[in-house]
Amino acid sequence: xxxxxxxxxxxxxxxxxxxxxxxxxxxxxxxxxxxxxxxxxxxxxxxxxxxxxxxxxxxxxxxxxxxxxxxxxxxxxxxxxxxxxxxxxxxxxxxxxxxxxxxxxxxxxxxxxxxxxxxxxxxxxxxxxxxxxxxxxxxxxxxxxxxxxxxxxxxxxxxxxxxxxxxxxxxxxxxxxxxxxxxxxxxxxxxxxxxxxxxxxxxxxxxxxxxxxxxxxxxxxxxxxxxxxxxxxxxxxxxxxxxxxxxxxxxxxxxxxxxxxxxxxxxxxxxxxxxxxxxxxxxxxxxxxxxxxxxxxxxxxxxxxxxxxxxxxxxxxxxxxxxxxxxxxxxxxxxxxxxxxxxxxxxx
Numbered sequence: 001x002x003x004x005x006x007x008x009x010x011x012x013x014x015x016x017x018x019x020x021x022x023x024x025x026x027x028x029x030x031x032x033x034x035x036x037x038x039x040x041x042x043x044x045x046x047x048x049x050x051x052x053x054x055x056x057x058x059x060x061x062x063x064x065x066x067x068x069x070x071x072x073x074x075x076x077x078x079x080x081x082x083x084x085x086x087x088x089x090x091x092x093x094x095x096x097x098x099x100x101x102x103x104x105x106x107x108x109x110x111x112x113x114x115x116x117x118x119x120x121x122x123x124x125x126x127x128x129x130x131x132x133x134x135x136x137x138x139x140x141x142x143x144x145x146x147x148x149x150x151x152x153x154x155x156x157x158x159x160x161x162x163x164x165x166x167x168x169x170x171x172x173x174x175x176x177x178x179x180x181x182x183x184x185x186x187x188x189x190x191x192x193x194x195x196x197x198x199x200x201x202x203x204x205x206x207x208x209x210x211x212x213x214x215x216x217x218x219x220x221x222x223x224x225x226x227x228x229x230x231x232x233x234x235x236x237x238x239x240x241x242x243x244x245x246x247x248x249x250x251x252x253x254x255x256x257x258x259x260x261x262x263x264x265x266x267x268x269x270x271x272x273x274x275x276x277x278x279x280x281x282x283x284x285x286x287x288x289x290x291x292x293x294x295x296x297x298x299x300x301x302x303x304x305x306x307x308x309x310x311x312x313x314x315x316x317x318x319x320x321x322x323x324x325x326x327x328x329x330x331x332x333x334x335x336x337x338x339x340x341x342x343x344x345x346x347x348x
Contacts, residue, residue, distance in 0.1 A: 003124030004325045004343070005060035009051030013326040016049075019060060025120070025128035032081055032131050033073035034089075036345040038147035038319070039122040040066035041332050042180065043270060048117050058120070064343070065091030065115040067122035068137060068147035078131040086137040088146045089129045090154060090300040091115040096132075107158065107294040114151075114294070123325065125346050132297070135304050148314040148340035149307050150300070152180035155267050156188050157303040158295030160243065164265040168193030170240040173230055173257055175199045175250050177209040177217065178338045181267060185243050186212055187312050188303075197239060199226050201335060208338045212315070227253035238262060248272035255281045263288040315339030 003022035006015040027033045045063040048055070071085045081087075093113040094101050100108035115121050115129070137146045160166045172189045176182045177200035189196045190213055198214045200206035206219040216233055218226045231238060238259035244250055247269025254264055255278060264287065269275065281287060295303075306312045317337035320328040321344055328341050 001125040002322065002346070003060075003062050004064075004322055005062045005124075006049055007060045010049060013329055016063075016325045016329070017060075018323050018325070022060070022062070022124060025126055027073060027075050027128045029075045029077035030131055031075045031128050032071050032078060032087075032134065034067065034069040034087060034122075034127050034129055035072040036067045036069040036122050036125060036127055037143050038068050039064040039124075039343045039345055040147050040151075040180075041328055041341045041343070042066065042116075042151055043268065043332065044114065044117055044151075045121075046329060046333055055117075062120040062122070062124050063116050064121040064123040065117065066147055066150045066152075066340075067127060067345075068143045069127075069345075072126060075131065081131055081134060086139075086143070086146075087134045088137055088150055088304075089115075089133040089135065090297060091151050092133070092154075092294045092297075092300075093119060093130070094297075104296055104298060106296050107292075107299075123322065123343055123345070135301065138308050141308055144316050144319065144342055145307075145314040147342055148180070148316050149304065149312075151294075152184040152340065153188075153303045153307060153312065153314070154295040154300045155292070156181050156184040158299045159265045159267050159290075159292040160185055160188055160241070161192065162295065162299060163290050163292040164241055164263060166192050166194055166241055169195075171195045171197060171234060171259075172241040172243060173197040173199070173239040173254070174214075174243045175246050175254055177201070177205045177214075178335060179245075180340045181245060182243065183212065183315050183339050184312070186214055191306070191311060194241075197230060197233065205338060227256040230257040234259075241265060245269070246271045248275045251275035252278055255285075255287060258285065258287055261286045263290055265290045265292060267292050317341050319344055 094106040094109035095111045098110040206217045242254040244254040245268040249271035317339040
């Protein structure tokens, strides 16, 4: 089968190669084989290519955790799924028997992983997936949007609603306006009934964020002191929650933008992990920092139900051919997108 893969950890996007003779996945009894129509990029794909201590891959490694497609083969122990069904899946992988999994907290699995990180991913004509991870794509639902949804929506849902306990009437500030998690967070916050403030890197992204129903947007290319702008816009009170997945470059400003008793939620650190935290703000303003990764399978079912009902609307930025993978990841890493970047797989 054809697949995009890399054969060594590398700082270069040229490490990605289009391979014509990648071995087909062999499914286990509890798995299905999915013929992929579309795969979606996440920042995780860049980090996996770079690598880190303790990450052990079977090369060549295939990126991408998100996909949409149709079932091509069903494992002998699988029930309730049939060949030809349109599906997508939670990219989280879990053992099912550790203490966290028994509690229904699959995102905390002691042996957990993510498709495209710890296992070969979906930027290939076929991908193997545990049947328990699947959700059916309703008839007529757009396959591109289905591919764009899974990782970012379950991540944003768990971060804001479950871990962060966001409530109607609260003010939430989202630092960044173009990435997949942040566009999902905007929609989820609005669905909950929160007032949404956003920080955009360009005037164009600021307008796109306003067009996506953000209540207030600050263009940091015109004024870098956005924490002061937020403080002024909230009548010198601050916001209840900050969504900051940027990390080192923004944590001090994010903490300053919070009201007394506010909380910062984070699922990543795109600018670096060694963030400076003004401890005086933490105790002086009674602040909380809440970390989150992915979400439970129950979270996934809940948020994907909202997606398929049209209450949440995945945004597709651009669609590339498989051979254009280096250009696609370049666009993502240069922060040019608004929404998700997809790869068209096979003849989709």
